[in-house]
Structures are given as C-alpha cells and as structure tokens.
Amino acid sequence: xxxxxxxxxxxxxxxxRISILNCDYTNSMFDYFLWYKKYPAEGPTFLISISSIxxxxxxxxxxVFLNKSAKHLSLHIVPSQPGDSAVYFCxxxxxxxxxxxxxxxxxxxTVNP
Amino acid sequence: GAVVSQHPSRVICKSGTSVKIECxxxxxxxxxxxxxxxxxxxxxxxxxTSNEGSKATYEQGVEKDKxxxxxxxxxxxxxxxxxxxxxxxxxxxxxxxxxxxSYNEQFFGPGTRLTVL
Numbered sequence: 416x417x418x419x420x421x422x423x424x425x426x427x428x429x430x431x432r433i434s435i436l437n438c439d440y441t442n443s444m445f446d447y448f449l450w451y452k453k454y455p456a457e458g459p460t461f462l463i464s465i466s467s468i469x470x471x472x473x474x475x476x477x478x479v480f481l482n483k484s485a486k487h488l489s490l491h492i493v494p495s496q497p498g499d500s501a502v503y504f505c506x507x508x509x510x511x512x513x514x515x516x517x518x519x520x521x522x523x524x525t526v527n528p
Numbered sequence: 529g530a531v532v533s534q535h536p537s538r539v540i541c542k543s544g545t546s547v548k549i550e551c552x553x554x555x556x557x558x559x560x561x562x563x564x565x566x567x568x569x570x571x572x573x574x575x576x577t578s579n580e581g582s583k584a585t586y587e588q589g590v591e592k593d594k595x596x597x598x599x600x601x602x603x604x605x606x607x608x609x610x611x612x613x614x615x616x617x618x619x620x621x622x623x624x625x626x627x628x629x630s631y632n633e634q635f636f637g638p639g640t641r642l643t644v645l
Contacts, residue, residue, distance in 0.1 A: 417571070424569070451636075458532070458621050458636030459572070504572065516562075516634065518571040 418442045421519035434492040436522050438505030445507035450490045453502045495526045530556050532624050534637035549607045549640045551622030557602035558624035566619040612644045
C-alpha cells in the first residue's frame, strides 16, 4: 500500500524552463513533507520541506506547494539547470509520532542543455 | 554539514554467507539511525530504527533474525545480513538523526549495493 505516490517515473525539461514534480499522499496523518535529491551511487540529500500548516515554502530556485485538501504537493524548480538532473524523492512523516519517513518511488529529472 | 558514511559501498557475496554493513556519523552524534532498503524502481523502504544502546525496532515484514542491527555507539550502527540469498540483493542505505523529540533532519549515507550470487 503506497502511502506516498510519485506517478511520473521520469521528467525531461529544457534548461531554463520550469520543472514541476508531483507527489500525492493518502495518509491524512502526515503533517510534514520533504523533498530529497539523489544522484546515482549516492544517498539522498535533503532539498526542501514544508509543514502542513503552510501551503508554500520557497528556497532559491526551489518552491514546494502543498494542497492539503487534495493531499498533493509539488516541487517547482525554476529555472532548471543541467545540474538539477537527478532522482527526486518525495517523503512524508507524522510529527510527534514515530516520525518515520515514508518515501515515494522517485521521479528521475533530466534537464537538457 | 553532517556527514554519514557507509562501508562497504559495494559487496558481492555467495548465497548463504553473512555480510556486515557499517554506518557512521562522522561529525555528529546520532541518537537514532535508520536502515532502508531500495529495490530497483521502488521507494526507499524503512527496515528498522535503532537507538544507541537499545534494541532495534523492525518494520513489519522485516526479519529481525536475518537482519541484525547493532547500534553500540553514538556514531556507529551496523547491519548484518545473515545467510544472504539472491532476493536480499538490494541497495541498503542508512541515515542518522542527531536529536530527539520533534522532527530532526535525517542525514543519509551513500548506500551499499549488495549482490548475492
């Protein structure tokens, strides 16, 4: 039972354009969401997060949007750069509980020069 | 930033042998370490949570007698895959968390690719 879903296994965009990665979740108890970036043969690195009390968090070129009613979040990267090419994982947890991270399957982003 | 290392990065072993994977937090003390497994084109799946000095908590479906976890110090946790079989071939990733209580960021190691022949 996949509680965090990333339905697009891959995404290809042109350098300079916007990349939009999507994530859906089913567990209404999740109240903290994270995006991780992963290069081949490396562990995931934290990118940006958002608490359920917010609907937007921005950090430089990266913005995460949260729509609680739709149980949907998205990561926007603008402008996209070739170095952004990686696998992006969406993760969720419930604060104050076990705080176990539940990951999606990831979306492989390719930014073409 | 916080650095977590794993050793070895890649291991190939014969079926029936045991393999030990080390996870170290290099520049901070980790009260909690997590072990994940990732099969191709799948999510990172949490296998177990270990707190220093206490027994690991295993996720449902993970055999504690097969995947032995030791967290003997605040900077080292080990995962031993006992009597490994080809279906145990996977990418094993650890993460370490510094604090307790409200959410503290997990820092991930680079992973260990296990291939069981």
